[in-house]
Amino acid sequence: MTLQETLELQVKAAIKALFQSELKTVEFQATRKEFAGDVTVVVFPMLRVVKGNPAVIGEQVGQYLLDNVEVVKGFNVVKGFLNIEISDSYYLEFFQSIKDKSNFGFADQRDDTAIMVEYSSPNTNKPLHLGHVRNVLLGYSVAEILKASGKKVYKTQIINDRGIHICKSMLAWQRFGNGETPSSTGLKGDKLVGNYYVKFDQEYKSEIAKLVAQGQSEEEAKKNAPLLLEAQQMLIKWEAGDEDVVALWKKMNQWVYDGFDVTYKNIGVDFDTYYYESDTYLLGKEFVAEGLNSGVFFKKEDGSVWCDLTDDGLDEKIVLRSDGTAVYMTQDIGTAIQRIKDYPDVGGMVYTVGNEQDYHFKVLFLILKKLGFEWAKNLFHLSYGMVDLPSGKMKSREGTVVDADDLVQEMTDTAEEISNELGKLEDYSTDEKQTLYKTIGLGALKYYILKVDPKKRILFDPKESIDFQGNTGPFIQYTYARIQSILRKANVDENVTLSTVDVSLHDKEKQLIKQLELFPEVIQNAAEQHSPALIANYTYDLVKEFNSFYQNVSILGADSDEEKNFRVGLSKSVSQTIKNAFQLLGIGVPERM
RNA sequence: GGUCGCAUAGCUCAGCUGGAUAGAGCACCUGCCUUCUAAGCAGGCGGUCCUAGGUUCGAAUCCUAGUGCGAUCACCA
Known part of the structure; x- marks a missing residue:
């Protein structure tokens, strides 16, 4: 109790x-x-x-x-x-009960029903950018938090690998690429394909300009530009299974996947399973047909299929085009059902997707309920705010994006600069240093993004670099490293322990134990609210408390061995808790810095 | 226009199911490295919690209306 x-x-x-x-x-x-x-x-x-x-x-x-x-x-x-x-003895006893637990705060898995967490839903026509970074960090962290709260979790993603936008980069490569490949150019595959997506847009725009000059209206020109017509033709061929188009599609998508893998690895996130829209949209169509029979959907005169949600205060929503092809909603229905088929122990899902799609998910969940799926009531849209630049929204086609790989590299470089200025790592090897810079740089980036409430939008100014002081990842990592340094020097005799009666705790010691005591509850809260920000803020408070203790109370210079051992043990528990909390945020901790 | 979200210090953000004098960091100012790592500590400055009503013993927090910003309302995803 x-x-x-x-x-x-x-x-x-x-x-x-x-x-x-x-x-x-x-x-x-x-x-x-x-x-x-x-x-x-x-x-x-x-x-x-x-x-x-x-x-x-x-x-x-x-x-x-x-x-x-x-x-x-x-x-x-x-x-x-x-x-x-x-009484102090209460706090001391509590501390004794947790001090040797390396998994302090984490609940045992107590639920056989799993949750599937989806994050990262990239299109396979361009590299990942800062917006994806928030998505991926959030989803990964929420998955880890859910695990720590006692749930079984599968991490997955949906890959948007089909559609007109994919055909655009394919066409541009075919037309202007001169057979370029990642290995011939040394470019990452996703970057290479992204270049052709931009190239398509440029050429398309100049065609539009030409047509307008010939007297067409802007609107007509946008529809009649030969390049666009050709891309549409390509999509039709793809859907018909045209061998050449499919081969090109496979080849270019693979380049992109290889590039994504590098980025995910770089950021330090992973997935248990993958879903591709090209695999699930057909299943979606099947269930649309079934819903049509059971009266959940209805067909309009032109053949398009709709769901009437007016009784639920929403509009009518299209689930199949008049030409019979799938829309976004169709494949999302298919994907959800496929996932439950593949993983029957899944009882609910979390979709990490930006808040611009709030309406889409409201509708999707409602439709799945209407189709009669029991698990549909356990679907949650983890809706997060957009990441905007001072210049406004990021646009891949216009090249105004902050590239994910570049961003990680910049953060790593900044960590290196600061470390060099401080000069505490003279005896480290080059490899050790590089690993550390990466840990710190990524720590700064991840903490910066995860400490804010998911639903709030983030304004990211590339010119004002992310801080490494104050309420930041590196500050917390630094405290961890400091404690490791003490543990290396401590040399404690495990047999000498503080009696739990008749002791008087220093105020800072008691504050620390109280803060530690909160951790399990914070994890449960963060899981319920799907909010890594709660973990980040908790960790910051803990670390602030520890630094105050560290600076005001001598640990190794305590009056007695009992007291010294207690303080060393307390410091160790704090560092273990920092490590555990940061693990939930996907952030590593360094032995030194 | 309908719907949804957000609004707290110059800037970036906390503030749990309503509770004591609204808290941090950055920036600015003062101290502290012959003592366990100064990416730190101790302190100072800084607020009509968007506005107006309402509920309550008690509101930054809940309700209503309004203002501002953003998103969405496609046979795009």
Whole structure:
């Protein structure tokens, strides 16, 4: 039983004994620093059940707790707040119970029903950019957090590998590529293909300009440009299974996949399984046909198939074009169903997708419910805000994107510069240094993105580099490294331990233990809210508390061996917790920096 | 226009199911490296919590209306 659970029972007992009344809930909060005490009970809500002066009630309840609860060693009442002082031995015992747990905070898997988390839904016609980076970091972290909260998790992605946009880069390569390949040019495959996507757009625009000059309207020209017509032809050929087109499609997509793999590895994320739209859109069509039979969908005169959602306060939504081809919704229906077929233990899914698609997912989930899938009620759209540049939205075609690989490299370079200035790593080998720069640079980037509430948009200014001081990844990594340094020098005798009775904890020590105590609950909260930001903020608070302890209390120079060993152990637990928390954010921790 | 989201210090952000005098970091100013790593610590400066009503013993937090910004409402994805 946790301290709070114990106190809750006892407060209820107090109210029953003193006022013969039943209290449903008790409201707790951490005692503010300016008052004496550790835990505070708010008296005001009790006034609904017990009539009287809150200060007097507080006094009476406080006295009851003092008399009946061993760990309560004092109390004071300020206005309607009952501040309870907890004995140091309680905190010491708690610390003893967790100090050797390397997985402190993580719950055991206690649920056979798995959750599938989807993140990264790239188009295979251009490289990954900063927007994808937020998506990937968020999804990966939420997956790790769900695992740590006791869930079984599959990490997956959906790859948007078909459609007109893919044909555009294929066509441009065919037309202007002169047989270029990643190996002939030394370019990453995704970059190479992305160049031809841009090339298509340029050529397309100049064709439009030509047609406009010949007297066509802008609108006509956009539809009639030969390049676009050719791309559309190519799509039709693809859908018909034309050998040459399919071969080209396979070849170029493979270049892109190889490039993506490098980027994912670079960022440090992975997947358990992959889904391709080209594999699932047909299944979607099947279920549209089935839904048509069962009356979930209806067909319009032109042959297009729709779902009427007006009763649910939404509009009608198309699920199949009049020419019978699949739309986005069709393949998403197919993908969802395919996943449950492949992994029958999956009982719910999390889709990490930007908030521009809020409406799409609202509709998708509703349609899956209407189709009668039990698991449809456990679908969650992890909707996150866009990453914008000072100049506005990023646009691949116009080249105004922050490339993912470049970004990681820049962060690594910055870490190197700062490290060199500080000059603490003279004895490190080149390899060790490079690994460390990467850890720090990625730590800065990931923390910067994950510490903000997912639903808020991020304004990223490439000119103002990401900080390495204050509330940042490197600051937290630095604290970890500092603790490792102490552990290397500590030389403690495991047999010498602090007695749990008759000890007096330093205020900073107690604050640290209290902060550690919160970790398991923070993980549960973060899982429920799908928010890595809660983990980031918790870790920052823990580290700030530790640095204050470190700077104000001598660890290795403690008065006695018992005290020294305790402080070393406490530091070790803090570093273990930092490591565990950062693991949930996908951030590594260095032994030195 | 309908719907959804956001609005807190000069800037970037916390603020849990409503609770005490709204907190951090950056920037700016003051101190602290002969002591465990100064990517640090201690302190200072800085607020009509977008506005107006309402609910409540009590509102940054909940409700209503409005303002601003963004997204969305495609036989695009």
